[in-house]
Amino acid sequence: MSMDTMRGKSAIVGMATAGVGEAPGFSAMELLGQATVKAVNDAGVKLSDIDGVFAATSSHAFPTMSVVEYLGLKPRFFDGTNVGGSSFELHLLQATMALEAGLCEVALICYGSNQRTAGGRLVSMSEPQWHETPYKPRHPITAYALATSRHMAQYGTRREDLADVALAARGWANLNPEAFARGPLTKDEVMSARMISDPLSKSDCCLVTDGAAACILVRADKAKDLPGKPVYFMGAGAANYHRSIVAMPDLTTTAAAESGPRAMEMAGVSQKDIDVVMVYDAFTINTILFLEDLGFCPKGEGGRFVQDGRIAPGGELAVNTNGGGLSCVHPGMYGLFLIAEAVAQIRGDAGDRQQADCNIALCHGNGGTLSSQCTAILCSEAAL
Amino acid sequence: MTMEEISKLGPQAAYEAHLAEGRFMIQRAASTGEYVFWPKVTSPSGATDLEWVAAKGTGHIHAITVNRARAGSWNVALVELDEGVRMMSTLPDVETAEIGAPVRARIETTEEGPRVVFDLIAEDAA
Numbered sequence: 001m002s003m004d005t006m007r008g009k010s011a012i013v014g015m016a017t018a019g020v021g022e023a024p025g026f027s028a029m030e031l032l033g034q035a036t037v038k039a040v041n042d043a044g045v046k047l048s049d050i051d052g053v054f055a056a057t058s059s060h061a062f063p064t065m066s067v068v069e070y071l072g073l074k075p076r077f078f079d080g081t082n083v084g085g086s087s088f089e090l091h092l093l094q095a096t097m098a099l100e101a102g103l104c105e106v107a108l109i110c111y112g113s114n115q116r117t118a119g120g121r122l123v124s125m126s127e128p129q130w131h132e133t134p135y136k137p138r139h140p141i142t143a144y145a146l147a148t149s150r151h152m153a154q155y156g157t158r159r160e161d162l163a164d165v166a167l168a169a170r171g172w173a174n175l176n177p178e179a180f181a182r183g184p185l186t187k188d189e190v191m192s193a194r195m196i197s198d199p200l201s202k203s204d205c206c207l208v209t210d211g212a213a214a215c216i217l218v219r220a221d222k223a224k225d226l227p228g229k230p231v232y233f234m235g236a237g238a239a240n241y242h243r244s245i246v247a248m249p250d251l252t253t254t255a256a257a258e259s260g261p262r263a264m265e266m267a268g269v270s271q272k273d274i275d276v277v278m279v280y281d282a283f284t285i286n287t288i289l290f291l292e293d294l295g296f297c298p299k300g301e302g303g304r305f306v307q308d309g310r311i312a313p314g315g316e317l318a319v320n321t322n323g324g325g326l327s328c329v330h331p332g333m334y335g336l337f338l339i340a341e342a343v344a345q346i347r348g349d350a351g352d353r354q355q356a357d358c359n360i361a362l363c364h365g366n367g368g369t370l371s372s373q374c375t376a377i378l379c380s381e382a383a384l
Numbered sequence: 385m386t387m388e389e390i391s392k393l394g395p396q397a398a399y400e401a402h403l404a405e406g407r408f409m410i411q412r413a414a415s416t417g418e419y420v421f422w423p424k425v426t427s428p429s430g431a432t433d434l435e436w437v438a439a440k441g442t443g444h445i446h447a448i449t450v451n452r453a454r455a456g457s458w459n460v461a462l463v464e465l466d467e468g469v470r471m472m473s474t475l476p477d478v479e480t481a482e483i484g485a486p487v488r489a490r491i492e493t494t495e496e497g498p499r500v501v502f503d504l505i506a507e508d509a510a
């Protein structure tokens with residue numbers, strides 16, 4: 001199997017979310033189960049048809065085993081690779097390989113979390129790094145703040161630019177009835193938010209919500225027999241250099257600078273072909289870093305690029321049209337929600353925030369502390 | 385712990401043992417001259433003949449943040465040592481510092497044990 005033979009070989013035929021925002025009284029697995037049942041119904045398949053399971057969560061050491069038992073599945077292929085929030089973009093690649101190799105016929109990619117109602121803070125199984133522990137970093141924010149400090153010093157990025165990212169996200173969330181943080185937000189409010197880890201304030205941080213998502217993937221030839229509009233796998237790529245922020249080679253350039261080009265090469269597209277850009281915005285600096293690293297603006301120009309509403313509704317580039325992790329949903333590992341929004345946009349189901357003629361969407365997942373970077377590109381049948 | 389005893393330990397335990405004896409040591413590969421931090425069993429190029437050498441102790445601030453909590457504030461910095469390796473640390477005596485500022489290491493004893501921290505080097509002394 002070579003890279004160019006994977007393009008267009010699988011399709012998302014079912015996609016659903018559950019418990020987005022607050023879901024009091026439900027466990028992480030219960031929300032994951034609800035999303036999966038909805039995704040299966042959306043696809044027009046049965047739960048018992050699922051024979052490939054791809055899962056990662058923040059609360060299960062063996063996520064595929066837990067999912068399999070809970071849903072009564074009997075898969076013949078499974079993969080619980082956990083690369084944080086980027087897991088699900090990687091799962092798209094792995095599931096496509098497994099489908100194409102004939103290892104499974106109906107693949108489920110799923111995630112669930114009840115972190116907001118369970119404790120109100122980020123749930124993580126991430127272990128402390130012994131060489132960092134004496135300095136009491138508060139990860140993940142300390143790591144992202146360190147990267148931000150470097151970007152500011154090196155490229156003149158300002159807190160006002162970070163604020164523009166937060167305001168754009170809120171603008172999109174206000175067009176999305178499912179978004180958790182809706183309502184007016186002013187630049188003054190953003191700029192005066194409580195500082196948490198200089199230069200990042202509360203307004204620079206993603207939400208802490210509940211939420212689950214599930215996606216059903218089949219081979220492209222099989223997708224034609226199912227009732228819905230398929231969203232095709234066009235390409236994906238991954239790159240990873242470090243675990244701890246201490247070991248990040250260049251704090252201003254993430255491995256997205258390699259995963260993005262890999263995904264675009266497989267997909268046979270360039271930046272100008274992308275209709276919707278979904279990047280993992282755990283913090284405002286992420287959007288700036290990823291727009292640079294994925295080639296939507298030159299390195300160092302991200303802060304200036306996001307000014308004047310360029311990535312807000314009505315702007316030049318549609319970025320994080322669901323409202324992002326900053327204003328829509330962030331249940332700990334957000335990567336599958338990037339895919340959910342890309343699917344909604346390509347299907348034409350995105351309501352007031354729908355982009356006209358949306359055929360190609362890029363989903364960029366980030367895991368750890370700017371560590372694992374996985375990019376996936378999805379498209380409509382017309383764009384194949 | 386004697387040098388003989390430390391030499392039998394794995395890299396993490398050896399680093400911590402040196403620190404407990406008041407020494408800030410980092411690794412250098414004898415064959416390639418590569419410095420390695422944090423301590424490991426191999427250099428990035430694959431050299432395993434890693435020796436412990438005293439860190440020069442000087443470097444500069446590569447990145448810095450101030451964590452702010454109800455209980456108080458403390459800075460967390462990435463310091464690039466003159467040997468070219470980077471480590472997480474803190475500057476206990478200042479609120480924050482400029483990126484690029486020269487710093488010098490010292491070993492501070494805390495309730496949780498010894499740790500390497502840094503002080504700003506005054507411009508005229510740098």
